[in-house]
Amino acid sequence: MKLVIFNGSPRYKKSNSAILTEHFLKGHSLFCSEPVPVYYIANYKQREAAAQIVEDADTVLVIFPLYTDCMPGIVKEFFEILAAHKYSSAKQLGFIVQSGFPESIHSMGLERYLEKLTHRLQFDYLGTVIKGGVEGIQIMPPAMTKKLYGQFEMLGAHFAQHTAFEPTLVTQLRKPYRFSKTYAWVFNLLSKTGITNFYWNSNLKKNGAFEQRFDRPYRN
Amino acid sequence: MRITILNGDMAVGESVFSDYIEQLAVQLKANHSVEVFDIQKMDLHYCTGCWCCWWKTPGRCIKPDNAEQIFRSVIGSDFVIFASPLMAAFTSSALKKITDRLICLLHPYIKLKNGESHHRKRYDHYPDFGLILQREPDTDDEDISILNDIYDRLGLNFHNKRKYTRFIELDTIDKIIYETCNI
Numbered sequence: 001m002k003l004v005i006f007n008g009s010p011r012y013k014k015s016n017s018a019i020l021t022e023h024f025l026k027g028h029s030l031f032c033s034e035p036v037p038v039y040y041i042a043n044y045k046q047r048e049a050a051a052q053i054v055e056d057a058d059t060v061l062v063i064f065p066l067y068t069d070c071m072p073g074i075v076k077e078f079f080e081i082l083a084a085h086k087y088s089s090a091k092q093l094g095f096i097v098q099s100g101f102p103e104s105i106h107s108m109g110l111e112r113y114l115e116k117l118t119h120r121l122q123f124d125y126l127g128t129v130i131k132g133g134v135e136g137i138q139i140m141p142p143a144m145t146k147k148l149y150g151q152f153e154m155l156g157a158h159f160a161q162h163t164a165f166e167p168t169l170v171t172q173l174r175k176p177y178r179f180s181k182t183y184a185w186v187f188n189l190l191s192k193t194g195i196t197n198f199y200w201n202s203n204l205k206k207n208g209a210f211e212q213r214f215d216r217p218y219r220n
Numbered sequence: 221m222r223i224t225i226l227n228g229d230m231a232v233g234e235s236v237f238s239d240y241i242e243q244l245a246v247q248l249k250a251n252h253s254v255e256v257f258d259i260q261k262m263d264l265h266y267c268t269g270c271w272c273c274w275w276k277t278p279g280r281c282i283k284p285d286n287a288e289q290i291f292r293s294v295i296g297s298d299f300v301i302f303a304s305p306l307m308a309a310f311t312s313s314a315l316k317k318i319t320d321r322l323i324c325l326l327h328p329y330i331k332l333k334n335g336e337s338h339h340r341k342r343y344d345h346y347p348d349f350g351l352i353l354q355r356e357p358d359t360d361d362e363d364i365s366i367l368n369d370i371y372d373r374l375g376l377n378f379h380n381k382r383k384y385t386r387f388i389e390l391d392t393i394d395k396i397i398y399e400t401c402n403i
Contacts, residue, residue, distance in 0.1 A: 010268040042268075067267065069373035073317035074266045076310060083308035101330075101337040109369035113310060116366060120309060120358070178335035187332050200328045203275040216343055217280045218291040218325065 001163055003034075004057040006050065008041040008064030008075035016098060016134045017063045023149045024063075024096075027156030041078045050078055051085035059092040059126075059163060065134075066099035069106045070113075079117060093118045094126030094165060100135030104174040107132075127165050129155065130174040136199065221401060223248055224297040224347070225256040226290070228304035228315025237305045237354045240388045244301075244352075247393055248400070255293045259314040262286045266317055273324035279342055281324040290318060295325055297347040299383075299400055302371070305354035309363045310370075322378070338377055346380040350400060354388050 009015030025036055039046045039053060054060055064075045095114045097107050107130045118125040137145050151169055158166035179187070190196050204210040225245055229238045241256070248254045265283045272282045281287060294300055304311035326339040351371060368385055375381045383403045386396050
């Protein structure tokens, strides 16, 4: 199996997608000694070469963040490049979609699109891993990310052995689909205290922009 | 009405799609204020998720390009038309590029609605929108269903609604004008 990974984050190597890829590959390396190249769609040259890279591979994974409940524009450009090429053999194609919002419902329409795109390319669909609540992992203490990174290492280990996403992990990772009524009630209660805005407010204050937080600069 | 048309056609040179949009704009301008943006011809960068618009320069995108005129037009409109030939079964990357950038029109604070997280409004009013598309040879009903689902979610996130999805092969300009102004 010649596996390649495309990282579709516009944040490039400093992305959360890069961190999740690193842990996926850490698990993968336990069962496969062959190095797995990682290409960056945000890199113009690598994006332009994408169709040839896919042509030369057997199996392709694409990992990217959710933008407006869809793929980022730069990943859409990548898909257009892939769709414009005729491939000499069928490939296996899978996706990992990560988002800031914790609920997987935001990614469900996109998941349908990714499966259809794969069939349109006449490739074999390996599925889509959906993981929400990823924004902020770079500032979280290790205790808060240990489980997530462990899950991605297991995902990579299983993939190295079976060329498939482990179904139980896929199910676990996409929870919650939506928040429960109880959670929503607690969240709404806490939002009245302002605590749910803590992350945003601390960054606004750090940047000296807190007083301007409700600005409407594009109002005519 | 104030109407913004975001044309994501990426064709080089003459195109049936852009001709259709131009005709639509001409006829709409007879009775309405209309701004048309040919996205592919503009200097526009991809959103890089820097979040400056949320926590450094609230509401303002720092990318040094021509997006500000689009932001002003969209938020000042009564209706927005997202227009694009389908490419790889979705609207073009050019149109998606500017759609991603509209995030600066929202506030970072989050509220829950039907068990889902959504960003709060930054502005009082967000215009409803319509889709005008051109099919690919292999476009099928499932493609359209997926596309509508994704754009309906865009509406949920942007506190507005998709009012229609129309196709230049199937729908007359008169019909689209009627729906744009009367739905």
